[in-house]
Amino acid sequence: MGITRTERDFQAALLKLLANQSFLSLSVEQICREAMMHRSSFYRYFNDKYDLLKHTVNYQIMVLIDQGDDEITNVVSWLEQHKPLLRNLATGKNNSSLYATLVNLLADIILDRYERKVDDRLVQSIAKFPNQETAAYMLSASIVGAFYWWRSQDYAVDQKTILQNANEFVNWLADQPSLGGKRE
Structure with missing residues (x-):
């Protein structure tokens, strides 16, 4: 999965800012300043900071999985090494809008991998359900x-312990x- 240098710079800026500041308090202007890019460049690649977050998490997960x-x-292991980032991304309680955003983002990543027929355990687990979208959101x-x-x-x-339980x-x-779902 290739990304442009500009996308990579915006993603790196977001990750650097998240080490010290909550996602909800970040502005597109701050991200642009950190990336040393203009707002027009930002909006050429991303709709808003949530879209940048989605692309950043997607790219990071793809790299880690691959x-x-x-x-x-x-x-x-990556999350363990980047605790400040996770603290600033997971601010608030499960009812925060960011929580829902992260659930949607991860489900989109899982579904994209399912559609591309990527062979990993997450894809294998949702492939068994009659509705892979529902299964992806539950997972x-x-x-x-x-x-x-x-x-x-x-x-x-x-x-x-986290690894043991997750695995x-x-x-x-x-x-x-199989629960009636078929992988096409």
């Missing part, structure tokens, strides 16, 4: 909810018999 065999370990809400919980616990649960959950879901 790094090796254990995509869950890659993602959890996405579970994942985002777990990370909000981990953050609310101030990461008191160690990474090894067991995804394996359990992937091992379920």
Whole structure:
């Protein structure tokens, strides 16, 4: 999945700003200043900061998943290393608009991977359901909810336990018999 240098610069600016500031308080102007780009360049590639967030998370997840065999370990390790970013992204409670945005974003990523017939455990798990979109949203809400919980616990649960639980959950879901859904 290739991105332009301009897209990469905006994504890097967003990630840098998220290390110290909540997403909800960020403005497009701040992101443009950090990227040393003009607003017109921003809007040539993104509709708003939520669109930039979606592209950034999508790209980061694709890179982490494509790094090796254990995509869950890659993602959890990245989150462990970037706790300030997760704190600033997961501000508020599960009823915040950002929570819903993250659920939608992750479901879109899972569905895109399903449509492109990418062979990973998340795609395998939703392929068994009669409605993959519903399954993707349920899985996405579970994942985002777990990370909000981990953050609310101030990461008191160690990474090894998080990984074990995440792997067991995804394996359990992937091992379920077909529920009538067929992968085309």
